[in-house]
Amino acid sequence: MKSIFLILAITLAAVSGFGQLEIRNEIEEANAELSMIYNFSVKYSLSILKGEGHEQPAAIDNNGIYQIFLYTSSYRSGVARHELAHVYFFEYLRSEGLNPDEIPLWYHELIAEGFQNLHTRTNRPELRAAFFDFTAFDKRYPQKADQGVFYGAVSSFAGYILERYTYRDLIRVIDEISDEGDINSAFNKVFGSSLGSMITSWRLVFLLPYSPFLIGVVLFLYLLIGRRDKYWRKFQLDLRSLEEDKETKEQGIQ
Structure with a gap:
């Protein structure tokens, strides 16, 4: 024993x-x-x-x-890797004379998630990550129930950027924020597109594998609505009967 x-x-x-x-x-x-x-x-x-x-x-x-x-x-x-990326980013912001609190919280996580998965492909997050507005979280984290989808969306967006640009470009955005004072202008300067445009492009790429399913849903709804419309067309609307009924009611009132 x-x-x-x-x-x-x-x-x-x-x-x-x-x-x-x-x-x-x-x-x-x-x-x-x-x-x-x-x-x-x-x-x-x-x-x-x-x-x-x-x-x-x-x-x-x-x-x-x-x-x-x-x-x-x-x-x-x-x-x-994720946590150490936060530390280096904190120090970099200080070296640029910026308070870490001045940078949106979601961008802190973009930097950390980007470095965490710099050499590996992350698992595809759940579908609702594509519709989750992670940029709404400037100062606070989402509720616990939404944290998984928040990190999934941020990680996926970081991966989208890093497939087309470099990690240093993500850091360059901070340099441009210092000059421009606005993250949209900074994205335009570094990536040639606004933040909103890049998020839209990312969502389209994210949803591309789901397109056959989405097309199937749209087609199903179209056929369903079409059949219902065809069913109701069998019942012809008799306008003459409606007019006679209206006249009968008017005579009854008199």
Whole structure:
């Protein structure tokens, strides 16, 4: 019995250790990549905790002192990249004389999601992500029930941009915001299209795989409405009867 418990303890320790090692390797690789992108390095403290499976990873900016909290119990590949991307973006904004709060929250997440999935293709988010207005969240996150679709939409939009431009272009938008003072103008300057136009194009690309289904739905509705219209046409409207009925009612009133 003791040997069984010993084997179990060693196995659990190995799993926990592997989780921490995986996270540390990922964040070290991300740090090297981000320092090349931004041309500077950031000091941060990393806390890797076991957690209970429901904790959220976080990158905390305490006036330029950065802390990253990650949890092995709920860890997913790429999360360390995501949180460190937040830290570097915070520092970059400070170097440009900008308060991180001046940049829309959704754009912070666009930067982080873009870097998280820079070398991998994300899973296609649920269909309603295409219709979700993630740009409405400038200062606060959506309610918990909508956070999954929010991140799905942001990640998909980031992927759309990065298939056509570079990660540095996403950062250049901030430079243009400093000059133009408006994110739409900044998008126009960097990408040659307004934010609204790019979101519309992304939605069309996003919905393209669903087009056969959508066409089928439209065709079904068209046929259904057409059949109902054909059914009611069988009942001819007798205008003469209506006029006679009207005259009868008028005589009755008199």
